[in-house]
Amino acid sequence: MEATSRIDRSSPADEAVARVRAYLRGLGLPADRAQAEAAAVVGRCEALNGAGADLTDAALADVMARWNAWLEELCRTFGSAAECSPGLLAWCVRPALAEDPNLFLRRESLGEVAAALRRAVGTSARPALPEPAPTSMPVQSFGPAPSFLQLGYWRGLVARAVSVERSVARRLRGG
Amino acid sequence: MAEASRRGTGLLLLLLLAALTTAVAARFFMRLLGANGWGVVDVLLLLLFGILYFWISLGFWTATFGFARRWIAGRGPAGRAVRTVPPGGEPPLPPTAILMPIHNEDPHRVFANLRAIRASLNATGHAEAFHIFVLSDTRDPEIWAEEECALARMRATPEGRDLFYRRRVENVDRKSGNIQDFCERWGARYRYMVVLDADSLMTGGSLVEMVRRMEDDPDVGILQVPPVLVNRDSLLGRILQFSSALYGSIFRTGFSLWARGEGNYWGHNAILRIEPFIRHCGLPHLPGQPPWGGEILSHDFVEAALMLRAGWKVVVAADLGGSYEECPSTLIDFAKRDERWSRGNLQHLPLTVASEMHPTSRFHLGVGILSYLASPLWALFMLLCLVQGIGWSFAPRGGDADVEAVPAAAALAPLAGALTLLLLVKVWSLLAAMWQPERASRFGTPGQLTASVLLETAASFVLAPILMAFHTTFVINTLLGRKVEWEAQDRGEKDVSHAETFRVHAPHTIAGLAAAILVFLGPGGLFWWTLPILFGLVFSVPISLLLGSAAVGRRLRAAGLLLIPEEIAPPSILRLQRGFLAEETAHRAAVHPFVRLVADPVVLRLHLDLLPNPFPAATEPAVRTRLQRIALAGGPRRLTRAERLLLMQDAEALQWLHREVWKDWPVELLHKAAAGPRAA
Numbered sequence: 126m127e128a129t130s131r132i133d134r135s136s137p138a139d140e141a142v143a144r145v146r147a148y149l150r151g152l153g154l155p156a157d158r159a160q161a162e163a164a165a166v167v168g169r170c171e172a173l174n175g176a177g178a179d180l181t182d183a184a185l186a187d188v189m190a191r192w193n194a195w196l197e198e199l200c201r202t203f204g205s206a207a208e209c210s211p212g213l214l215a216w217c218v219r220p221a222l223a224e225d226p227n228l229f230l231r232r233e234s235l236g237e238v239a240a241a242l243r244r245a246v247g248t249s250a251r252p253a254l255p256e257p258a259p260t261s262m263p264v265q266s267f268g269p270a271p272s273f274l275q276l277g278y279w280r281g282l283v284a285r286a287v288s289v290e291r292s293v294a295r296r297l298r299g300g
Numbered sequence: 301m302a303e304a305s306r307r308g309t310g311l312l313l314l315l316l317l318a319a320l321t322t323a324v325a326a327r328f329f330m331r332l333l334g335a336n337g338w339g340v341v342d343v344l345l346l347l348l349f350g351i352l353y354f355w356i357s358l359g360f361w362t363a364t365f366g367f368a369r370r371w372i373a374g375r376g377p378a379g380r381a382v383r384t385v386p387p388g389g390e391p392p393l394p395p396t397a398i399l400m401p402i403h404n405e406d407p408h409r410v411f412a413n414l415r416a417i418r419a420s421l422n423a424t425g426h427a428e429a430f431h432i433f434v435l436s437d438t439r440d441p442e443i444w445a446e447e448e449c450a451l452a453r454m455r456a457t458p459e460g461r462d463l464f465y466r467r468r469v470e471n472v473d474r475k476s477g478n479i480q481d482f483c484e485r486w487g488a489r490y491r492y493m494v495v496l497d498a499d500s501l502m503t504g505g506s507l508v509e510m511v512r513r514m515e516d517d518p519d520v521g522i523l524q525v526p527p528v529l530v531n532r533d534s535l536l537g538r539i540l541q542f543s544s545a546l547y548g549s550i551f552r553t554g555f556s557l558w559a560r561g562e563g564n565y566w567g568h569n570a571i572l573r574i575e576p577f578i579r580h581c582g583l584p585h586l587p588g589q590p591p592w593g594g595e596i597l598s599h600d601f602v603e604a605a606l607m608l609r610a611g612w613k614v615v616v617a618a619d620l621g622g623s624y625e626e627c628p629s630t631l632i633d634f635a636k637r638d639e640r641w642s643r644g645n646l647q648h649l650p651l652t653v654a655s656e657m658h659p660t661s662r663f664h665l666g667v668g669i670l671s672y673l674a675s676p677l678w679a680l681f682m683l684l685c686l687v688q689g690i691g692w693s694f695a696p697r698g699g700d701a702d703v704e705a706v707p708a709a710a711a712l713a714p715l716a717g718a719l720t721l722l723l724l725v726k727v728w729s730l731l732a733a734m735w736q737p738e739r740a741s742r743f744g745t746p747g748q749l750t751a752s753v754l755l756e757t758a759a760s761f762v763l764a765p766i767l768m769a770f771h772t773t774f775v776i777n778t779l780l781g782r783k784v785e786w787e788a789q790d791r792g793e794k795d796v797s798h799a800e801t802f803r804v805h806a807p808h809t810i811a812g813l814a815a816a817i818l819v820f821l822g823p824g825g826l827f828w829w830t831l832p833i834l835f836g837l838v839f840s841v842p843i844s845l846l847l848g849s850a851a852v853g854r855r856l857r858a859a860g861l862l863l864i865p866e867e868i869a870p871p872s873i874l875r876l877q878r879g880f881l882a883e884e885t886a887h888r889a890a891v892h893p894f895v896r897l898v899a900d901p902v903v904l905r906l907h908l909d910l911l912p913n914p915f916p917a918a919t920e921p922a923v924r925t926r927l928q929r930i931a932l933a934g935g936p937r938r939l940t941r942a943e944r945l946l947l948m949q950d951a952e953a954l955q956w957l958h959r960e961v962w963k964d965w966p967v968e969l970l971h972k973a974a975a976g977p978r979a980a
Binding site for chain 1: 487578584900971
């Protein structure tokens with residue numbers, strides 16, 4: 126990430142359009158529809174917020190919010206949370222949006238969109254995990270290890286040997 | 301009951317035959333040792349000789365059992381035993397989970413393998429019985445991000461049905477903890493689980509047959525289908541593949557013959573009955589500090605032991621086939637894997653004598669330990685032989701009990717005997733293949749097959765001292781309590797690093813040279829006796845480079861050498877896997893995976909959905925703010941791996957970054973990162 130600075134564009138509106146266009150392309154929209162939609166969104170934001178506002182910020186926020194809302198709503202039409210993951214659904218609908226951007230751009234037909242997508246997506250958008258069925262694994266043991274594998278055994282053995290050696294030495298000295 | 305009483309007799313027979321063989325060889329060796337009277341060194345030598353000869357004999361008799369079984373039964377190669385399924389003529393199979401536990405593995409390879417398995421299952425008509433779980437313990441943030449994209453890609457394919465993905469927040473108890481977590485959360489939903497490794501491949505036919513065999517015999521707790529090595533190009537990989545296909549075949553048959561229901565589990569390519577596994581196989585932490593204490597590293601043998609202890613059968617289905625895995629392609633990667641395995645097996649030492657352990661399990665655990673302990677024992681044996689040889693050369697000549705009075709045949713007999721046992725295994729394998737022309741032709745022409753055996757034998761002689769040096773170091777390191785990282789295995793083909801080869805093998809070369817000088821200056825004749833061992837050590841660097849060479853391996857394949865049946869007639873699952881792998885690798889991210897994650901709205905959404913909600917470990921607000929700023933200003937390369945991981949676990953931080961990068965980063969980069977269906 127060597128160059129992270131903003132790219133100079135001829136105007137804030139141009140830059141906003143370029144960024145929103147790239148974002149919409151990222152959602153899967155084809156270049157021409159992304160360009161037209163980006164220009165429309167930026168124009169709307171400009172009209173709403175005035176020329177002095179941060180157009181890029183406002184336009185991107187608008188598109189992001191729309192995308193998230195669309196996805197959540199679409200997911201709901203697919204069924205309960207147990208049947209649809211918005212993330213996996215987003216992945217599945219991206220190629221479909223490349224084919225038909227109206228699925229996203231014309232919100233009023235969401236019911237039809239869902240029906241069409243459900244057929245195309247199948248079970249691909251189901252959640253990443255099934256419902257859990259909790260149980261627990263009891264920890265096993267292998268029984269006690271034999272004493273000769275324990276340090277105490279050898280310590281004891283050494284201590285006994287030392288004590289025997291000392292007592293023998295004492296007797297020898299005494300004798 | 302009759303079957304239960306028969307169990308264990310195979311092992312007794314094996315032990316008896318190995319003991320008898322050892323006793324005969326030891327008799328010759330004792331004659332040699334006792335020629336100059338008995339000393340401490342002689343006694344030590346005899347002890348070591350006994351252990352090592354017994355070890356070789358176990359392998360020899362296992363292979364001989366397999367050879368005899370093939371001879372008597374006239375059984376064909378693996379893979380013949382799969383039943384054909386009458387469509388619709390069988391009740392549905394019980395629910396079975398296929399588990400793929402992964403940890404920092406290449407997601408493209410993992411998911412290509414899973415697609416191949418699922419595609420193969422789809423063709424059986426029993427696909428609905430199987431659910432696939434990818435159980436990720438991945439700690440690398442970029443691999444984590446790639447895993448999620450690979451999951452979404454596979455979900456969108458015909459092979460994506462009933463595919464699930466879970467990443468654990470904490471990598472508790474590694475693979476065994478990963479499996480335990482599955483059992484505790486979803487195990488009750490399934491009757492069986494098939495455990496795979498990241499490089500495992502199993503055909504749908506075999507998977508279905510495994511379930512059927514479990515259904516047929518309700519006493520079986522674990523059914524292991526021994527995997528065959530495939531897909532390697534390097535010389536070492538091709539040698540290992542060839543050995544596994546030709547020699548491994550009779551070993552596996554022999555093992556399953558004597559083990560019967562008291563076999564072993566190798567951690568993957570096996571089916572396990574979940575209910576008894578949950579009840580009996582919860583692994584404890586061993587008392588004490590690592591390397592002996594703590595979590596059980598090589599869990600598979602221990603789980604098999606726990607199943608046996610609880611009265612369940614552990615069966616090795618050597619006849620089943622359709623089970624594959626890959627092996628390391630370079631000697632250094634092979635050694636790295638062996639280092640982990642040696643540590644895991646040596647940790648079993650206290651368990652072999654634990655009070656509540658089935659006798660056959662003690663044997664299996666002991667064999668695992670001796671696989672690595674044999675090397676330092678061999679090294680010690682040779683060192684003592686050298687000491688003894690030097691001693692004899694300075695001993696006074698002409699006495700009644702002089703070593704020269706021992707006939708040369710008696711002196712050479714133990715060595716010749718050991719070599720014969722080792723070589724006979726190869727001869728059995730060659731004969732077992734040759735008497736079935738159809739099977740032999742799957743290794744090339746008879747001439748190519750024989751030449752391949754000779755080449756493999758020569759390579760194994762050169763390789764043996766290097767492996768001995770490696771294993772000896774590993775055992776010493778374990779005994780000294782040195783730490784070993786238990787990282788993911790490098791599974792792909794890769795170029796051998798010259799610098800690493802020199803660094804790793806320098807001690808072997810130096811030790812070999814020093815020993816060569818010593819024996820050359822020592823008593824006459826010793827140099828020539830030790831030459832086969834010294835050669836491998838002295839030339840370990842070029843040998844390692846040669847073994848790791850994919851170009852040499854491919855040239856040999858072109859010449860029809862070291863061929864395996866899967867190369868001559870690739871099974872459909874391998875063809876599927878190659879196709880899916882090519883497809884998968886085309887999806888490698890065009891930008892840094894972290895950049896794609898924060899920039900691509902779809903990838904981010906996917907990631908956020910897969911994060912546990914709420915995430916158990918929250919990031920400190922001050923830390924989050926600092927990391928966000930660094931990521932935004934300098935990109936992911938300004939952050940450490942741990943910092944990227946922290947950000948990836950933090951939904952709020954990622955959402956903030958997503959908004960900010962779209963305002964701040966160059967449009968060209970964002971366009972590339974959020975490539976959409978053009979690349980995803």
